[in-house]
Amino acid sequence: xxxxxxxxxxxxxxxxxxxxxxxxxxxxxxxxxxxxxxxxxxxxxxxxxxxxxxxxxxxxxxxxxxxxxxxxxxxxxxxxxxxxxxxxxxxxxxxxxxxxxxxxxxxxxxxxxxxxxxxxxxxxxxxxxxxxxxxxxxxxxxxxxxxxx
Numbered sequence: 001x002x003x004x005x006x007x008x009x010x011x012x013x014x015x016x017x018x019x020x021x022x023x024x025x026x027x028x029x030x031x032x033x034x035x036x037x038x039x040x041x042x043x044x045x046x047x048x049x050x051x052x053x054x055x056x057x058x059x060x061x062x063x064x065x066x067x068x069x070x071x072x073x074x075x076x077x078x079x080x081x082x083x084x085x086x087x088x089x090x091x092x093x094x095x096x097x098x099x100x101x102x103x104x105x106x107x108x109x110x111x112x113x114x115x116x117x118x119x120x121x122x123x124x125x126x127x128x129x130x131x132x133x134x135x136x137x138x139x140x141x142x143x144x145x146x147x148x149x
Contacts (some may be wrong), residue, residue, distance in 0.1 A: 029063065036070050040077045048074070052085035055092075064092035083114045087123065094127025102127050116144075 036054050039046050051074055058067050071089045074081060081089065086109050093102040102124055109116060121144050128137035 032058065033066065033070070040073060040079065045079055048079055048082040048085055051079060052082060052088060055085060055088045059088055059091060064095045067092040068096065083109065087119050090120065090123050094123055094130065097131055099127050099131055
């Protein structure tokens with residue numbers, strides 16, 4: 001994670017207080033990612049809800065790329081995300097502009113037998129709107145209503 005520290009330090013102005021504050025934030029992110037990785041190595045592996053809590057905290061800090069990366073690590077170690085974790089991943093993908101991948105997650109949600117809720121569906125609609133696909137967002141909305149989700 002030293003590269004992350006380098007990027008953060010290079011992109012900040014010479015303001016000491018801002019630099020100190022950002023370094024503290026960066027250290028917290030490194031700690032959270034380290035905790036996540038330790039949890040993945042634990043035997044038995046903690047339930048998906050515990051990983052989801054960490055991913056949710058990263059989303060609050062708008063660290064969407066890290067959420068996507070850690071979610072991928074979960075899959076590689078055969079930790080199956082729960083419904084909330086899938087929603088968190090979809091939210092991150094939409095914020096990154098990866099709408100197609102968000103629809104793939106929606107497909108996984110449906111295949112696992114989960115019923116999409118308002119959060120799931122509005123996440124997709126918001127993602128489409130953020131990309132400027134207003135017509136597709138309206139079509140998706142109409143399809144959702146037609147299927148009574």
